Amino acid sequence: MTRKRSRKKQLPETPDTVTIESLAHDGRGVAHVDGKVIFIDEALPGEDVEFFYTESHKDYAEGKVVRLLSRAVDRVDALCPHYGVCGGCSFQHVESSAQIRIKQDILAEQFKRIGKVEMPEPWQPLTGPHWGYRRKARMGVKYVAKKNRVLVGFRERRHPYLAEIDSCIVMHPIVGTKLIALGEMIAGLTIRDKIPQIEVAIGDEQCVLSFRVLEPPTNADQQRMKAFELEHNMTLCLQSKGPDTIMPMDGEPEVIPTYALPDLDLEFKFRPAMFTQVNYEINRQMINRVLETLNLNENDTVLDLFCGLGNFTLPMARFAGRVVGIEGDQPLVNHAKENARHNGISNVEFYAADLSKDLGDQPWANRLYNKIILDPSRAGASEVLQHFKKWQPEQIVYVSCNPSTLARDAGILVNELGYKLVKAGVMDMFPQTGHVESMALFEK
Secondary structure (H helix, E strand, C coil), X not given: CCCCCCCCCCCCCCCEEEECCEECCCCCEEEEECCEEEEEECCCCCCEEEEEEEXXXXXXXXXXXXXXXXXXXXXXXXXXXXXXCECCCCCCCECHHHHHHHHHHHHHHHHHHHHCCCCCCCCCCECCCXXXXXXXXXXXXXXXXXXXXXXXXXXXXXXXXXXXXXXXXXXXXXXXXXXXXXXXXXXXXXXCCCCCEEEEXXXXXXXXEEEECCCCCCHHHHHHHHHHHHHHCCEEEEECCCHHHEEECCCXXXXXXXXXXXXXXXXXXXXXXXXXXXXXXHHHHHHHHHHHHHCXXXXXXXXXXXXXXXXXXXHHHCCCCEEEEEECCHHHHHHHHHHXXXXXXXXXXXXXXXXXXXXXXXXXXXXXXXXXXECCCCCCCCCHHHHHHHHCCCEEEEEECCHHHHHHHHHHHHHCCCCEEEEEEEECCCCCCCCCEEEEEEEC
């Protein structure tokens, strides 16, 4: 059967006027025109705005503000001159404390609508620096022949093109203030059009930039890159294929970034492409909240699901009798074991397992755990929750980067498995963006 190709709907050429009714879960303003819902970038509830349509679909449309007819009390002027073009941020037009309140409201709404669970009295939000906090990122690189310039940064909002920016005030300044310098250095390489991206990994003391290279750099290229390293106090690496191919330049030692939890006498080593939290201040506060909430002692056996390189596992091992960490990525598991040895911790075990699959043949899965923490990806953890019937933990701490899947999984824990949602709250891991990081506590 031949399918008809769907036609792109013709967009109105003149702006329309609406009153913004609410916010969507991604922070866009919500309004209605002729019964159709419109999602409008940079619009806040209560505002009257003129907007242009940017896309139109059968059931909804999208738009962009062109003129404010009234201004919400929570609105502020964005600090970044590239805001609205660069897609890295979506909340700079919202006052900082209002960003937290909005995200808390989104979390409560998702619990109620998706999980059919009422939000309890919230935790005090965890907050930290609003600018210069981001230590992990993947930046795009593009050589523009017509301008003989190399762009370094992030994609345009809702477009695949690289935004033309000269700085990023959300990135740690060791990189965020060097975008022009990076572009100029790359423009002088013979492979300037063969570098599609840079992986940024900034530790407490080290800054490592991994250049994805489609062709090997020449000796002269490497000398130019090494001079840039010395001038800007950072390490440049080469990545020929996947993340496991990241290597130092010729003749240079491998630099392993680290981040520390001084109060717990812990230091974590990680390789540039490995997952770590982007905001170190919030990560420290988050770990402290987990420890305070679980109130661990030597009689506790804890299961850490989606444990990564041991970000929660090792701090909990300072207090619990035994901690078992499970992660789907074998290189991360290997690194978690290295971090345990590096910190002299012996009461932990780490295993690699796909937590979306049946775990019946895994020896660790047939033990009992009285406390569980899980920190899944945006997809959530619905598949592994069925194993909680066997484990019967007294307490569950769920750390989430997606309130929708957290709400769905809360519905399973509360309405199917008999747990109570005791506490929940947001953590300002990603200021100036619509991302909602949160934590929830469930008890039997």
